[in-house]
Amino acid sequence: MKYQFDWVDAFTDKAFGGNGCAVVHDAGNIDAETCMAFTKETGLVECTFLEPSAVADIKIRYFLSRAEIPFAGHPTVASVASLVSRGIVGMGGLTVETGAGVLPIHVDMQGQTPVITMTQVAPQFGSELDPTLVAAVGGLSGSDLVAPPQIVSTGLPFVIAVLRDHETLRRTILDVDALDRLREASGEVLSDVMEPFWVTLHGATDLGRTFSRLLLPPPAPPEDPFTGSATGAMAVYIWSRGLVREPSFTAEQGHWMGRPGSASVEVLGRPDCITGVRVGGPGYVLMQGEVAF
Numbered sequence: 001m002k003y004q005f006d007w008v009d010a011f012t013d014k015a016f017g018g019n020g021c022a023v024v025h026d027a028g029n030i031d032a033e034t035c036m037a038f039t040k041e042t043g044l045v046e047c048t049f050l051e052p053s054a055v056a057d058i059k060i061r062y063f064l065s066r067a068e069i070p071f072a073g074h075p076t077v078a079s080v081a082s083l084v085s086r087g088i089v090g091m092g093g094l095t096v097e098t099g100a101g102v103l104p105i106h107v108d109m110q111g112q113t114p115v116i117t118m119t120q121v122a123p124q125f126g127s128e129l130d131p132t133l134v135a136a137v138g139g140l141s142g143s144d145l146v147a148p149p150q151i152v153s154t155g156l157p158f159v160i161a162v163l164r165d166h167e168t169l170r171r172t173i174l175d176v177d178a179l180d181r182l183r184e185a186s187g188e189v190l191s192d193v194m195e196p197f198w199v200t201l202h203g204a205t206d207l208g209r210t211f212s213r214l215l216l217p218p219p220a221p222p223e224d225p226f227t228g229s230a231t232g233a234m235a236v237y238i239w240s241r242g243l244v245r246e247p248s249f250t251a252e253q254g255h256w257m258g259r260p261g262s263a264s265v266e267v268l269g270r271p272d273c274i275t276g277v278r279v280g281g282p283g284y285v286l287m288q289g290e291v292a293f
Contacts, residue, residue: 001029001292002293003024003025003027003030003293004024004025004026004288004290005022005023005288006022006023006078006082006085006285007020007021007022007023007285007286007287007288008020008023008077008078008081008082008283008284008285008286009284010074010075010077010078010226010228010261010281010282010283010284011074011226011253011254011261011281011283012259012260012262012281012282013111013113013284014284015284015286016259016286017259017260017261017284018226018254018259018281018284019045019074019226019227019254019259020044020078020225020286021046021048021074021075021079022038022039022042022044022047023048023050023075023082024048024049024050024291025050025086026050026051027049027050028051028052028059030049032063034293035047035049035061035063036063036064036066036068038063038291038293039064039065040065040219043221045064045221045224046062046063046064046069046074046075047063047075048060048061048062048063048072048075048076048079049061050079050082050083053097055095055097055102056094056095056097056102057089057095057096058079058089058096058097059096059098060075060076060098061099062075062098062099064220065219065220066220068099069099069156070098070099070100070155070156071099071100071103071120071156071229072156072228073118073227073228073229073232073279074228076096076098076103076105076116076118076228077116077118077228077280077281077282077283078283080094080105080114080116080283081114081116081282081284082285084107084116084283085114085285085288089107090107091107091108091109092107093105094107096118098155100120100121100156101121101155103118103120103121104118105117105118105119106280110282113283113284114282114283115281115282116280116281116282116283117264117278117279117280118278118279118280119268119276119278120154120229120232120276120277120278120279121155122154122274123152123153123154123237123240123274123276123277124153125150125151125152125237126150126151126153126157127150127186128149128150129150129151129159129186130142130182130185131145131148131149133178133181133182133185134149134159134161134182134196136175136178136181136182137174137178137179137182137195137196138161138172138173138174138175138198138215139171139172139173139174139175139178140163140168140171144163144164145161145162145163145164146163146164146201147162147241147243149161149162150237152234152236152237154229154236154276155232156194156229156233158194158195158196158230158234159182159196159197160196160197160199160233160234160238161196161197161198161199162199162201162237162238162243163198163199165200165202166200166202168200169198169200169213172213172215174195174215174216174217174222176217176218179195179217194214194229194230195214195215195216195217197212197213197230197233198214199211199212199234199238200212201238201243201244203250203252204253204256204260205252205255207250207252207262208249208250208251208252208262209244209249209250209251210234210238210249210250210251210252211251211252211253211255212227212230212234212251212252212253213253213256214230223257224253225254225257225261226254226259226261226281227253228263228279231253231263231265232265232277235249235251235265235267235277236267236274236277239267239271239274240272240274241271242271247266247267247268248264248265248266249265250262250264250265251265251279261281262281263279263280263281264279264280264281265277265279
């Protein structure tokens, strides 16, 4: 069987920026093992597989090389950019079915590049975690964090860890054994929780309000260039704790990897009553072709 696919760089309007995702179309009959094998073959963190939906305009399935996950940010942007490039959807609103629910999407144009804004679901705030254990995952000390690390999800859970400055962010390095210890020491099951999302309250450029990194254990690539789901979780965390004065800002990631990406972020609701978060950015279609399974 042959399937059409697009390789899309998300959260960038230029080739080789942001975070790449391969989007496979008409993929409803592809089994999970093949989806994971394809993701591994691409060397990307995640790939998506599109199929018809009974409750939305399109259904998106999200795969790492080792598992299916309910939702991911940059693959959502990539998937909709792919649909736009093929003329399947146009400007304006649509909905996508994900494992985290049906999400509203809005599409605008920025020059020749579509800008896709997704409204992620209302946040779920999980446990606060031991700062020393969380910091150790990045080879840091507890004093390097400026707020209590906490599990937060707007569709996919992450440990949000706010660091004091760029120098601390730069020397962060993943300790896989410490990540295992954090999961073992937690009072709840962390198997479905993603790694710490390391955040600073200083942009990589003058346009940014935050700059972040996500370090990944094998078999994934060692670092994610831009993480839209974690950006949503981070945004509601810093707004709820008063770490930013405005609910709208620009989030940046990937600059030190040579893959700069940025997202427009808007947290919906008061800090004590958040109803959702909008995360948006462009998607650049880099390659188109077909894959034979």
